[in-house]
Amino acid sequence: MMNAQIERVILMQELELKNLYDDFRDGKTIQAYAKIIAKDAKKLEKPINIMEVCGGHTHTIMKFGLPQLLPKNVNFIHGPGCPVCIMPKERIDHAYVLSMQENVILVTLGDMIKVPGSNGSLQDARAKGADVRFVYSPMECIKIAKDNPDKTVIFFAIGFETTTPMTAVLVEQVIKLKIPNILFHINHVTVPEVMVELIDSRDVHVDSYNNQIDAFLGPSHVSVIAGSKIYDKFPKDYGRPVVVTGFEPVDAMQGISMIVKQFVEERCELEVQYKRVVNHDGNLKAQGLINTYFEKMSLFRWRGLGNVPDSGLKLRDVYAHLDAEKVYKSVLPIAEIEDHKLCICGDILRGMAKPQECTIFGTACKPTTPIGSCMVSSEGACAAYYKYGNLIDTSKSVSE
């Protein structure tokens, strides 16, 4: 009896782990969706450009070779949803300068340590003796702070709605446990505000509002936190359908199929493909936590996009004593720094160009020697193209 129970528990655990991805990568299901999309796409009056807002989707699309399965009149354009890619150089310089301060341990997430600022990357700072660490969970900062009571731990927080609650929990714990040596440098940004910017933005080069976006694939994990409600206005006020979609290839193909169907049936709606987790309201507790500690910044400068109103978060004024941007104000550079002249990350982040249209893509700019931020993060469009994209028909450009 006991053994049977244990076996059942083990079996259940195995099933759970496999079920997280196996069914959603089934070759036959993916091909079946490809057929449905191809059939429906024949009825399209004009080609459609679908922007996947999130870098995670870009990664899925390229890794699983999905453009190879789509008809010529269904096209992806890649959006700005990679938290590392959109970080302007001056903020990377902030991280670099902070890491070089005496008795500071700079902690951040993953790829952030590879992005080059004007003095180099955090990896370079580390090679020069700075104490830079990357963590999987912001909560690890607490242990680092307790192990190093005579040092100041600065958590360089990045990410969209998905990672903001984790930073909020850390702020809450720092206050609750009265931890004296953790500060925050907040770079959290939000998805809907930048989507509005993409639709409304004027291309300074040609002086027109010429975005090519016909529909959006919304990232599911953002809506797990923020709900699908954040996209209500896009079909209603901007005439762009949105389908909130998961990250496995079957999810993505189903999401695309739902978008194509909307065009064929002349609908313009907000739909949720990722019904297994996402609802309209999202995680209210997480949203409450974010609101407790953070407020909107009137402007946040995005790499390539410039200042986007209400798109960034900062610590509320009552928590200013925890804000590294305020505490270290005197040493942090304030000038805005432009990107390398030949780098077109800005156009790529706005969905106006694809990586292979850049003259330095794959030549001067590679994952090992990145010039633009889109080549740094695995979620960046350039990195995904460089790593997976070479076999894909590159004749499809954004304007097609």
Added chain:
Amino acid sequence: MTKTITIAHGNGGEENNELIKSVFYKHFKNDILAKSEDAAVIEDGKLAFTTDSFTVSPLFFPGGDIGKLAVCGTCNDLAMMGAKPKYITCSVIIEEGFPTRDLEKIVKSMKKELEINGAIVVSGDTKVVPRGSVDKLFINTTGIGEIQHKGISASNLKDGMSVLVSRDVGTHGATIFAAREGIELESTLQTDCASLYPEVKKLMDAGIAIVAMRDATRGGVSAVLNEWAKSSDVCVEVTEESIPVQEEVRGICEMLGFEAVDLANEGTFVLCVAKADEAKALEVLQDTHKTATVIASVSEQYKGRVILNSSWGTKRFLDLPTGELLPRIC
């Protein structure tokens, strides 16, 4: 080459190759080194000669420790050239304050592994450095082996040949990641760390003509296949679905954004044989590990490149891993 060395320069991938080429090969240049095999073949093809240093953290991990790794690593490099490991040297750099009991535990585990290979330590060196100068303990081993199967080389692959892996991939890398401080992951994973000579001997005894053979250490299976594709100027076409990966390794990869083929192994090798030898080689490999399987075939579609074919009819390149292995952030 960048002005300073970063962790990425030791990743077994692209940056690592750049460092070796632009600094070491530049000054040490000679015909034997230029072959860049797992072990150098010297004395008219009679002997294989190699060296390796071990800096793993933590020193003790599920299924092994730095001592076992230090013997396996060097002996496996010899075995991969079809050589029987014979004479090993052992140099250790120890941080002041290191527990003697731990040291002895490590040396005992080296002894055990030497016995499996039938090799002996014939020379050694010990250095103790002040606290903070090394992280606990580093080991270097150098080995000489007697070549029993000639002509194994990364540049021998030809159109139509088959590529096999000796077992499921990525286990060592995933185990170390899960065991590292600061990552709260519970797993029952054990490293694949093992001596490969016994398995190589079985292949040779079965009369299989080994074309190329390499243990997939840093850089994983990706690095091996890419190196072969380049050295032999062929295309290696991998059937993605066929790559054997343990469920737990897959879970860790999914969570942290890694690919199992990029993760290090310490007792898993990639083997290339003629199509005619495929079935027999597979039978021999599966005698040791049930998960051994054929993962790829050699073609001329994209010379110098490795491609992954998916079960839904798409394909993509499989590149050398680059950068420091970092988790994706969202």
